[in-house]
Amino acid sequence: MFSISADPAGNKDQTPRKFAFRAPQLPYTVNDFVFGKLLGVGSYSKVVRVKKKDTEEEFALKIMDKRHIIKENKVSHVKTERLVLDQLCHPGLVRLFFTFQDAQSLYMGLECCHGGELFYQMMKKGRLSIDEASFYIAEIVEALEYIHGEGVIHRDLKPENILLTSDGHLKLADFGSAKIMKPLPNGFIQNDPEEKTTFVGTAEYVSPEALNGRPLTIGADLWALGCIVYQMLEGKPPFRAASEYLTFQKVMARDFVMQPHFTPEARDLVNHLLDLDPERRLATGSMGYAALKAHPFFSRVKWSQLRESTPPKTAPLVLEETEDESEEESLDSDWELTQIGGKFASMTIDRVPTVKSAYSLGESEEAQLTTSTSRKKNSLLEECQAEKWRRFLRMGEELIATSLVKKYGGLSVKRRQLLLTNKPRLSYVHPVKLVLKGEIPWSNELYVQVENDYKFTICTPKRNYNLEDVKGKAHLWKEAIEHFLGESKSLS
Numbered sequence: 221m222f223s224i225s226a227d228p229a230g231n232k233d234q235t236p237r238k239f240a241f242r243a244p245q246l247p248y249t250v251n252d253f254v255f256g257k258l259l260g261v262g263s264y265s266k267v268v269r270v271k272k273k274d275t276e277e278e279f280a281l282k283i284m285d286k287r288h289i290i291k292e293n294k295v296s297h298v299k300t301e302r303l304v305l306d307q308l309c310h311p312g313l314v315r316l317f318f319t320f321q322d323a324q325s326l327y328m329g330l331e332c333c334h335g336g337e338l339f340y341q342m343m344k345k346g347r348l349s350i351d352e353a354s355f356y357i358a359e360i361v362e363a364l365e366y367i368h369g370e371g372v373i374h375r376d377l378k379p380e381n382i383l384l385t386s387d388g389h390l391k392l393a394d395f396g397s398a399k400i401m402k403p404l405p406n407g408f409i410q411n412d413p414e415e416k417t418t419f420v421g422t423a424e425y426v427s428p429e430a431l432n433g434r435p436l437t438i439g440a441d442l443w444a445l446g447c448i449v450y451q452m453l454e455g456k457p458p459f460r461a462a463s464e465y466l467t468f469q470k471v472m473a474r475d476f477v478m479q480p481h482f483t484p485e486a487r488d489l490v491n492h493l494l495d496l497d498p499e500r501r502l503a504t505g506s507m508g509y510a511a512l513k514a515h516p517f518f519s520r521v522k523w524s525q526l527r528e529s530t531p532p533k534t535a536p537l538v539l540e541e542t543e544d545e546s547e548e549e550s551l552d553s554d555w556e557l558t559q560i561g562g563k564f565a566s567m568t569i570d571r572v573p574t575v576k577s578a579y580s581l582g583e584s585e586e587a588q589l590t591t592s593t594s595r596k597k598n599s600l601l602e603e604c605q606a607e608k609w610r611r612f613l614r615m616g617e618e619l620i621a622t623s624l625v626k627k628y629g630g631l632s633v634k635r636r637q638l639l640l641t642n643k644p645r646l647s648y649v650h651p652v653k654l655v656l657k658g659e660i661p662w663s664n665e666l667y668v669q670v671e672n673d674y675k676f677t678i679c680t681p682k683r684n685y686n687l688e689d690v691k692g693k694a695h696l697w698k699e700a701i702e703h704f705l706g707e708s709k710s711l712s
């Protein structure tokens with residue numbers, strides 16, 4: 221398997237090769253592939269469509285920067301994902317074919333899902349019809365039935381981690397947070413199956429027992445499934461608030477409303493998945509998944525022919541051309557969020573470490589966690605970053621905040637470096653070509669809506685800018701922008 225040592229040259233392989241892998245580590249290099257479009261950016265990877273030069277086979281190549289993985293404590297995530305994808309095999313899961321590595325990066329050759337994220341389809345469609353939702357949910361149910369049968373709990377089930385094939389079927393991806401509860405086919409057992417749940421996923425989909433530190437069960441994925449059913453029918457997740465802390469409070473209080481357009485079957489399914497008691501959620505009882513699949517919400521689903529049936533029509537997806545890799549800086553520096561000067565000079569920019577029993581934190585403790593200092597560690601990088609973006613400043617302007625974001629527009633998702641200056645001025649730049657791509661017109665009517673740690677929208681009188689901070693700094697963006705809004709309002 222991948223061995224990740226502190227030595228970025230990857231020469232010191234300290235991991236004994238105990239397990240037989242279906243997807244071997246091969247002596248490939250990046251030169252064996254033609255790079256195509258960028259399929260997606262994760263918090264510790266980017267995924268590019270590639271073609272193997274000799275065989276012309278197409279793959280989604282997940283590229284992970286070793287230094288970034290070590291720095292962000294993601295080594296176990298990468299190992300878990302590699303193990304799980306290697307050992308599990310089902311049409312509802314993204315398949316792993318091979319891995320390789322070089323001095324800087326680890327690479328996973330994955331089955332390419334051309335249809336993009338389910339999240340994108342949900343965003344484009346708003347509310348889904350019952351037929352669309354029941355088809356998609358049925359495909360997710362089948363994939364969950366399989367992984368749970370193999371003793372694997374996904375733990376980060378959300379529309380961003382569910383991908384569409386070119387013909388519109390769904391596949392689960394991103395198993396970095398998974399827990400392996402019983403030995404995998406190759407005999408690997410991860411760790412203590414009695415381990416208590418900790419919050420590792422995404423606030424909107426986290427189960428109440430995870431917030432209470434109760435033992436981890438498949439119920440965690442079934443809760444997330446309930447959130448996705450709701451989101452498909454409502455256009456937004458059931459538990460959403462201005463901050464993670466407030467979202468947790470809603471989850472614990474099971475505070476959500478189903479509008480009249482929810483059919484009785486949909487209402488019943490959501491209620492039975494979003495049960496505060498994980499042992500009462502559908503599929504956890506003695507009948508297991510048979511109980512869930514027999515639910516009237518799925519009355520039109522032909523379970524035995526699901527993968528052969530025609531999926532809902534999808535909105536077309538437009539992807540960016542991948543940059544010339546030689547032009548690109550290492551992900552490590554590319555992904556660093558920088559905040560320089562002014563009020564924000566003293567603010568911290570590091571992501572909160574995994575929060576155990578986050579619900580029990582008071583707001584002041586929460587604020588402390590999100591503002592613990594790490595500036596010293598990043599000071600050198602901040603200087604480099606400041607230099608890199610300085611060319612986009614106007615005379616007398618100071619850079620206040622900048623980070624890499626995904627910018628969702630009409631039919632496309634683009635990577636952009638978002639810049640805020642003290643003028644105040646908001647602009648976005650092509651992060652590799654270093655070309656100014658646009659400005660977000662500043663006005664006193666501008667405001668920021670935060671959906672979760674990653675996603676936020678800058679709303680201007682003429683247009684909304686849907687953004688996703690790849691390192692989960694959405695709340696910091698809101699704070700930084702609102703600080704200057706306060707200032708410009710008091711001046712006018």
Ligand SMILES: Nc1ncnc2c1ncn2[C@@H]1O[C@H](COP(=O)(O)OP(=O)(O)OP(=O)(O)O)[C@@H](O)[C@H]1O
Pocket residue numbers: 259260261262263264265266267280282314330331332333334336337380381383393394396
């Ligand atoms: N096999 C694939 N085919 C097509 N696109 C993919 C594939 N795997 C990943 N992607 C795209 O790349 C994005 C990032 O991948 P992934 O979620 O695996 O990365 P990560 O670094 O583990 O992210 P996260 O921040 O969610 O932990 C996905 O959200 C998706 O848009």
